[in-house]
Amino acid sequence: MGYVSGLKCRECGREYPVDPIYVCEFCFGPLEVVYDYKRIKRSLTRKSIQKREENLWRYRELLPIDGEPQVGLKSGFTPLIRADNLARELGIEELYIKDDTVAHPTLSFKDRVVAVALTKAKEFGFDTVACASTGNLAHSVSAHGAKAGFKRFVFIPATLEPSKIVASLVYEPNLIAVDGNYDEVNRLCSEIANKYKWAFVNINIRPFYAEGSKTQGFEIIEQLGWKAPDNVVVPCASGSLLTKIWKSFKEFKTIGLLKELTTKVFAAQATGCSPISAAIKQGTDVIRPVKPDTVAKSLAIGNPADGFYAIQSVKESNGYGEDVSDEEIIDGIKLLAKTEGIFSETAGGVTLACTRKLIETGKIARDETTVICITGNGLKTQEALNGHTASPHYIKPNLASFEEVLKKIQ
């Protein structure tokens, strides 16, 4: 009943059966899911999608599962919000926020990828799921995995924000805090994945996991009235989300749900970890790995697995890359909150601050339609704002004390 015809190496094109594998035996290229678009085109229409429940599984023909969805039945279909206050502030005409700060159940876009990965892990018959995480993936694997009844091993850098660690621990996974950065955690997890028969969502299940990111792109198109925006700005860690948003737009075009596609895709990173935007700016395809040093920890991948493909997507779409300092990131978080009432985590500050720069430098035209992907909730990284907000007005519990303060405010 599924529409997947197999896996295929993105480099040499060799084909593989649908298995929990992720790398080509011949050239070590990454494997990708291949669909039968002809059959999908016949069965998936705008009408059939619109009749379905408002979750990410409404696009299930374009997701790599065989049977019924089993995880994340309330994930996805987050709001696309017209952001007129913010648009005015940035001096552009039409701006939308794809708001995954309210993703179910753990308030980041990772709930999409994990819903797909764990459904696939069930189909493969795994009883244990695992991941290497910069924070949000840990939350989502812990939560979705609890509900779905998996044993869970979650690996994170020990230096993550304390609130991010608590927000994993509450689901009682086996949380392993590694004395190293994400790239070291990831290397260790590759070794563990070779030895233990677990479904590592972003290692051996990665080809399936990554497909979940497409749903953010599908939703943008549907929510814009089956139109693609002129510009979309996407935060990059491994570069997977950006690559898959571009793929989702192309797939909708392929199966006829989208008439025209002229979207430019923009990569947003923190300057303290900007291997992708740096390569784009230098006009090279070669990612130079870096040691991350940024407040945007959820994006702190110094050696991005999909960096090369993210660059190709940006080039193919005539987009660009931009990066911003920690100070600009904090300003971005505050600007989004005070204009649109949305509290995003540091990754959202990156996206917004990069968007502002792209407008100022003319890469994004002021009369075009722009969508910015806000991928995680600010309650997860409150520490980032320590010392960057005003203090409360402290008063005694009486009217006189309040009115003393009121005089100063007015």
Ligand SMILES: *Cc1c(COP(=O)(O)O)cnc(C)c1O
């Ligand atoms: C993981 C993550 C991203 C981007 O991840 P990719 O690895 O590039 O797909 C963006 N924003 C947030 C909040 C994330 O947690």
Ligand SMILES: [Zn+2]
């Ligand atoms: Zn290959």
